[in-house]
Amino acid sequence: MENKITSITLQNFTTESGVFYASLNLSFQVFGLALHTAPIVLVNHALTGNSQVVGDNGWWNDLIGANKTIDTNKYTILAFNVPGNGFDDVIIENYSDFTTRDIARIFIEVIRFLKIERLYAIIGGSVGGGIAWELVALEPTITQKLIPIATDWKSTDWLIANCFLQEQILKNSSKPIEDARIHAMLCYRTPESFTAKFQRTTNEELAIFNVESWLSHHGKKLQKRFQISSYKMMNQLLKTIDITRNSDSFKEITSRIEADIHIIGINSDLFFTANENKATYEELKKYKNNVTYQEIVSIHGHDAFLIEYKQLHNLLQDIF
Numbered sequence: 001m002e003n004k005i006t007s008i009t010l011q012n013f014t015t016e017s018g019v020f021y022a023s024l025n026l027s028f029q030v031f032g033l034a035l036h037t038a039p040i041v042l043v044n045h046a047l048t049g050n051s052q053v054v055g056d057n058g059w060w061n062d063l064i065g066a067n068k069t070i071d072t073n074k075y076t077i078l079a080f081n082v083p084g085n086g087f088d089d090v091i092i093e094n095y096s097d098f099t100t101r102d103i104a105r106i107f108i109e110v111i112r113f114l115k116i117e118r119l120y121a122i123i124g125g126s127v128g129g130g131i132a133w134e135l136v137a138l139e140p141t142i143t144q145k146l147i148p149i150a151t152d153w154k155s156t157d158w159l160i161a162n163c164f165l166q167e168q169i170l171k172n173s174s175k176p177i178e179d180a181r182i183h184a185m186l187c188y189r190t191p192e193s194f195t196a197k198f199q200r201t202t203n204e205e206l207a208i209f210n211v212e213s214w215l216s217h218h219g220k221k222l223q224k225r226f227q228i229s230s231y232k233m234m235n236q237l238l239k240t241i242d243i244t245r246n247s248d249s250f251k252e253i254t255s256r257i258e259a260d261i262h263i264i265g266i267n268s269d270l271f272f273t274a275n276e277n278k279a280t281y282e283e284l285k286k287y288k289n290n291v292t293y294q295e296i297v298s299i300h301g302h303d304a305f306l307i308e309y310k311q312l313h314n315l316l317q318d319i320f
């Protein structure tokens, strides 16, 4: 397996909002079989993730690897770092210049630079799945399969509202990353998940509820490994997912998509609700015959795509 991070410089990139970047770096990692020797699976990371999908600190080790659901003995795994995610040297200061579609445009340029004609699959959870939707909306023949997990083709008002609160915390708090993470963890889980996990127990040593110490733990942990500019950038992308923004209608855009679309929702997801995902499926089904909808059943909410691996395996095994 290759762990090297490769960086490519794009010249003359203008964002959808009209801001010109004379150069912009994009870095990526390749795992499994070498590029151009096997079907390629593009894996898009989520808010605080990066191109390290497998190996040491790999965030999807439970799903991807030798003899795993997405088998690195069978596929080439390609994973980009969203510019500004902080995993490489790229820092984006003016995060509001960018939308999710810009990131998809940048990915497409590099996919073409790497002389990849067609991917086997694009898979991603949350904002990574949103980037995947934007990719196929822009390049309808770029992949055989689109697998958006715990996401949708658009951010809803509820999600945008929470991203707004995240932004306020990131701008105004004295402990921005910690406090923003604490709020975010509430959105990533559910009341039922907390009840099952904590049962109103207390941390005797600290004399606080365990749910409080758990939230503090996640806040501090992220603070140690994440940069504020990255958090702001990724939050901006999360709220700007919308394949129809300044574009054709949903029907026109999705009619062009050639890929089989395998939507995977989570019954308890507060961010990208199962109902929104089902509505997307029902709409697509009216004029496409290669769309499926499957659901992860979990009390854990949005985070289930990082927890419910047995279910993910069952839902994905026929595709991979």
Ligand SMILES: CC(=O)SCCNC(=O)CCNC(=O)[C@H](O)C(C)(C)COP(=O)(O)OP(=O)(O)OC[C@H]1O[C@@H](n2cnc3c(N)ncnc32)[C@H](O)[C@@H]1OP(=O)(O)O
Binding pocket: 046, 047, 048, 125, 126, 127, 128, 188, 203, 210, 211, 213, 214, 215, 217, 221, 238, 303, 306, 307
């Ligand atoms: C919006 C987007 O694009 S996607 C957002 C995606 N979600 C995230 O980024 C969420 C981040 N969530 C996580 O990191 C989670 O830990 C997951 C999803 C990876 C795993 O979830 P779980 O298996 O439920 O693990 P849990 O959340 O309990 O985390 C375990 C950690 O909490 C700690 N912990 C557990 N209980 C407590 C407690 N009462 N007090 C303090 N710490 C605690 C454990 O020691 C462990 O610490 P470590 O990770 O430093 O080893």
